Each structure stands twice: as C-alpha cells, then as structure tokens.
Amino acid sequence: MKWLALLGKELQQHGAAVLGALVLLASVQVVTWGVSFFENKLTLMNTVFELAVFPLPVFVLFLAGRLVVHDHARGTHEFLVALPIAPAHRVLARFGLGMAVVQGAGLISLGTTALLATRREGLPLSWLLQLFAQETLHLWGWFGMAFGMAHLGRFRWLAWWTLFVAGISYSTHFPDGPDVSWFGMMSGSVDVTRLDPPWGSALPAFLWGVAGLVVSLLLSGWRGGILLERWFQPITAYQRATLLGAGVAIMFGADALDPLAPEGQDTWAELPSAPAERAQVRVAGSAEGPLWSVGQRVATELDALGAEVGVERWRPVVLVRDRRAPGRPTVRPTPDDDGEHAVVLRVDLDTPHDDLVRRILREALLHHMGGLAAWDDEARFVLDGAGAWWVGGDELALQALASRYDGEVDGLMSDWLAAGLGPDEAPALAWAGLVSLEQAAGREAVLQLLREVLSHDGDTPIDGLSLRRLTADGWVERSTGAPPSWTEGWARVVALAHGAEERTVAVEVDDGQVVARWARELPAGAVVEWATLDPSLLRPMLDLETEIVEVEPGQRELALPGDAEARVVARILSREGDVLHAGPWAGPP
C-alpha cells in the first residue's frame, strides 16, 4: 500500500512532464528511422543506438534530476519526510519508477525498430536479445549514475566534470585497458557490437548503476537527509541554456576534431568474414542469415579466380542487404564508399543466388582495379563480363540481351560500353564476348586477358588495354591466341550493337513539351523511367531520382512532365517476371 501510494504520487507528479519528454523522444526516433531508411544504412537497428547514445541519456538526466529535486523545489519535501516513510522507501520508489520509465522507453525503441526492421533485414532473435541486454545495462548504468549525481545537489557539476576528466585520463593512459565506463555497452557502433558484444562492459555498467543507487540511499538517509537539503540547488534557466550551448559546441567540436583522431580499424573489419585465402568477403549481418551463404560463395569464387589469374589478395568486399526498388541494380556499391579499404556492396537478396554472385564478382573485380576501371569504360567492359563468364550461364543477362538483339547473341563481342548499354545488357554483352573468346581461343585466352587487365598498374593509359584496340592491333590474338575469325566476329557485334539504336527510346522536345518516343512496340510490362538530369552531370549516375511511368500496349510515345529547358533523360525497362531490365539512357540531342 505504501509503495503503491508512493509510486502513484510520483507518477502523478511527474507524469505530464515525462510524457511530454517521451513524445519528444518518440519523434526523434521516428526521424532517425526516416534518415536511416533514406540513407539505406546497413541496418535500421542503428537507430536504437542513435537514440540510446545521446537523446535517451539526456532524457535520463532530465528525469533523474526531476525525480530527486522536484519535492525540494516545491517545498513538499518536508511534508513527505514527516510521514511515516523511511528515506530508503522514498529513494527506491523514485529510482524504481524512473528506471521503469527509462527501460520502458528503451524497450519500446528497440521493439518498434525491430518490428520495422524484421521484415526487411530478417533479424535473428538471438541478436535482438543481445541488443536488449546491451540496452538494458546501458540504461541501468546511465539512470543509476544520473540518479546518484542528482543527489549531490550543487556538487553534481563538479562530480560530472571529475568523472569526465578521469575518463579521458584513463583512456589516454590505458588505451588498451578494459572499458570501465557506465555507457560501454553501447559505445561502439551497432555493426561492431552486434558481432563482438562488449560484455566486458556489462559489469562496470551494472556497478555504476548500483553505485548511483547506493549514493542516493546514503545521502537521503545521512542525518535525516541534511546533506541533500543543504546541497539542494535547482537548475536555472541560464544554466539550462549554458548546458545546451555546451552540448551543441561539443557536438560540432567533436566533428572538427575527427580528422585529428588516430585512425583505428575500419568498422567493416569487425564484420564476420567468409573463410578464404585470397579474398576478404565480409557480411554485414548475422552468420546465420542468407547473406552469409552468398558471401561464402563469393569468397570461394574469388579464391579460385585469384589462383587462376595470379591475384594473391583481392581487395576486401563487404556485403550489405539492400531493398528492392524498380530500376535499381540488384548489386550496387554504396555511393559514399571511399574505396580506400573495402567496397561496400548492397545486395538485393530477392535476386537469384547465381546472379548475385556474378554481379558481386563483377563489382569485386572493378574494385580491385581501383579508380582505373571506374574511369576506363573498356576495362570495365571486360571486367563486367568476367564475373558472368567465371560463374557460368547468366539467364537474366541473356534474356536482356535477347530482347535487344532478337536472340542474335551467338558470337557476340562488342566494345559497346556500359554507358551506351543498360546495366543489365552491358555485362551480358561482355560476358557473351568472353564466352565467344573462350570458344575461339580457349579458356586460357580469357584468363590471360583478365591477367592483363587486373595486373595493370596504371603506369600506362588504360586505353592501351582496350579490348577493341587490342583486337584491332592483333594484341588479343597474340596475347590470347584467338584466331582472326574471332576479330571479324567481334567487328560484326560492334556494328550490330551500334545499329540497335532504333530499339532505344528517344527524348525530344515538341512545342515546349518533353516527349519520349520509341520505334517498336514494347513488350508487356515494360515501363519508361525518366528523370531530370543535373546540368553538372555528364550522364545519369547511380542514385539518380527517377520516376517510373507505365506504358499501355501499342503506345509509342509518352509526354513527360519534365522542364523542356532542362536535360530530361529516359530509358525503357523491360520486365521479366519480377525483374526489370534497364535499357540505356537517352536524352535530347
């Protein structure tokens, strides 16, 4: 009865303010979801960390302070202490209620985020339980500390500062020492902590929370709480503003100091690695998930290919689960990847397994070439086809190619480049070319070609390795042993590829209206994708914001609502089942 009365009183006393703060927290959570979704981060669960690392501790400080000082500030403390209640009961009721609210907020944050993420990411229950334990301990440590500190009254600032300085000194003098902070359970990123949970911080976090509670009990009971009464000092509006300003300054200051920070191990280096000798394929996900089997297969293939073409160590590849979207490649490198250490590939797991492996291999090979391949279309072209050639038949690519060439894919080889073809057709063409080269000159010829491309050190222009020029100069013949007939076939394919322009969409401006036109009837399910191109871009980039328009059977043109003064580009996406094959982009002349 006493407990219920105390809890009811605390709840009623602080309910409105706490509810307001919780609504604010919820809105922060929703914003972080939106940002995470928009930026397509590795996992939506990172938002749980984002909330737990800064907004939740701020809420904890607010709540703990309010629970401790509110009765003092309003003069109701004496009324309460004159009742037959032990000081410990008052402290424990406040601590219990505050802890329940904080843990409840954390649990709701974790639970709702998990519900949103489960469908997209397939979160294993074991990981969720681990995150729950991490967050519970993290918040226990935070609330215990904040509650204890709030009992120090005017000395709380000194105490926080002392802890802050002590923490910095400790980490400076013992950089490899155990993390003894109360927030160690969630101090790393979600990618690191889920794979290597900082269980060593569990005991410190728990003990900090207990220490805070013990301090609260001691100060509330010591000589009738005289110290608490004597040290009581409410926070003023000026102090609140100063704290807020200091917080913002620290946030920006920390950003400014980032470049000065010693470089540590990259985050991806903590991800689980598929066992391989020459490859480093890591998976941003559980070792139980479907991405793991893809990663293992890629590692195996890269190992074998490396042995054949003489690559001792491939550059690291990180696989991240992606969500499907119309026109979006099923495997794509992250736009913000600096390419310094690893290529982060977003993978649509709804795509057939073999197809994923081919495309991942292609990106891995391109990445291995560093910036050279990215800037040289022809090297890219060879590597585009290499993955498919190595893994084997690429039915989707063949379908895309067939829809473009009416099935005339035999002996195709072209220097028609990825920029001119669609993202599905170009690799298919390249693959077909390598297949034809293999048929003409043998497997070793293709491997030799790959060796030449992959061993290019950048001292000579990459164009020197151009498949087209090498063919014309007879280099491929000499290097790979391909017969002259292959060169002739190659030339025919190039001509055919160039002659296929009537199959693409044309974008024109008629009387101020942007119109997309195509020469022949599109297959059922085909759509037109269009976008307004930034004037600074030479051609559409990977993350271009586009719009998809359905096309009626028999339709040959489509009015686009784009600005006639701007550069409007369009392309046709043909549909095979659930998969859309993207054609080349076209714009006004």
Add this chain to the structure above:
Amino acid sequence: MTDLAVRTEGLQRAFGRHQVIRGLDLAVPRGSVYGFLGRNGAGKTTTLRMLMGILNPDAGTMTLGDRTVRRTTPKMREDVGYVSQQQHFYPWMKVKRLGSFVGAFYKRWDKARFLELCGRLAIDPAQRVGELSGGTRMKLAMALALAHRPPLMVLDEPTAGVDPVTRREILDLLRAMVDDEGVTVLFSTHQIGEVEAIGTHVGVLHDGRMFWQGPVGELGDRVRRVSQAPEGVTALHTDEQGTVVWGEPEVVATLPDAAPISLEEAFVAIARQDRRP
C-alpha cells in the same frame, strides 16, 4: 508507562558553527496541552523537527511514548500527528486524494474521520489543494494530522498567519481533541494568549536550553516586578519601570513591593535576559 508523553534529555543540534539547541531537557506530561514558547529563531521548530525525525540531533536522547531513541524512526511517526509551520502540499491533488495518499502510510487511518474533520472545518474534499487559502490549508493539515487518531499531536505554530476565525476554529478543535480523546498536544508558539487559552503546561526556550517548564499557572507565580532586586531571586530584566525578577513561588510571593505581571511581560523579560537563572 511513564507519565510523560515526550521527553528529551541533553538534546543538541548545530547548523554549521551555529549551535541552536544546547542540551534541551523537555518533558511533556501525558494528556497535557504543552505550549512551547520561545522567540523567533530560538530553536522551537528545530526541536519539533528533531522530535519528528525530520532532523537528527547531534547529541541527546528523545522519548516518545515508551521508546527512547537517538533518532525518531518512521514507525514512531505513526503515533504522532504533525502539523508543520508551513503547509506545502501537492497543489495538483484534490483534498480527498491527499487524504488517501497520507492515509496509506498510517495503519490506524480513519477515512470517515478525515472526511468528518473536513466537514467540521469547512474543507471541500473535491477541491484542489492548490486552490485552498492559507488558513484552509492549515485546517487541512490539522485534519490530516488527526485522522489517524494519534495519541500525540506536535504542532509548529499552528495559528501563525491565519485569521482570528480560523485561529479560533483550530484552537477549538484542539481543545475538543484533548477533552474528548485525551490527546497530548505539544505546540510551539510565541502567542502567549494561546498558551493561556488552551495550555495546561508551558516550556520557555531560551538560548537553546529550557529556561523553565511546568504548569501554566506556576509561570505567573515565579515572576514579579520590583523596584530593586533583592537577594535570593534572579533579576531577569531591568527597565525604567523596575526589575523583573524570577524565583521560587514562595520566595517571590514574599517580596516587598512586588507586583504581578502578565505572562507576556514575563516572557519578554525572560527573552531579554542576559544570563540564565
């Protein structure tokens, strides 16, 4: 069972370097209405807060009922009805809800009695505490303190700052509780009239010590105004009207040209004295 409801021995309390209570010996007879007199800042509130366990004494012991302790425990508070000097209740609570909240901590809480006391003191149980006037809040404090039928009431200046009507209501209620239920009342005040009106005993706190305590009538018998203080009595205070002296009743009564003075004059003389008798 002793005949004292409250007793302190050698009670001491300092705030920093300022010694407020310097060995106080308080003795409140059971069933008495004990007026605890003293100037502002004399330590009355500090003494009552120590009795209630809100403050801890630096030294000395306290006896409440049959238990002698160095510090009053929460359990002991269940037998005491306490009314503090200022009434800071939760303004968002309604009177009835406040009664339920307070009642949860007392085993003998009588909800019907609380509502009856509210009715008797004209307090609307449906009203929010924040909307009550200062006088009504004091009456509410009385109702809260009496609803669990405590054998001892400790009141810290219960009539300070209230209008004469409310003051009369509070004093009448106290008198009724004493007469009907035999409650012991210990109340601090510097209103001599209140002590004369309802008090049976009085204690005068001076310089952190008990100057004198006993039946109210005896205080008047121990003090006289004389033109010059003779041997055998203590001169408390001298002014142009003469000297106020203090002594045993039989000695004081035999003094030549001694004039009786009011309790208020006696209190003023005690409060103004420079040394203890």
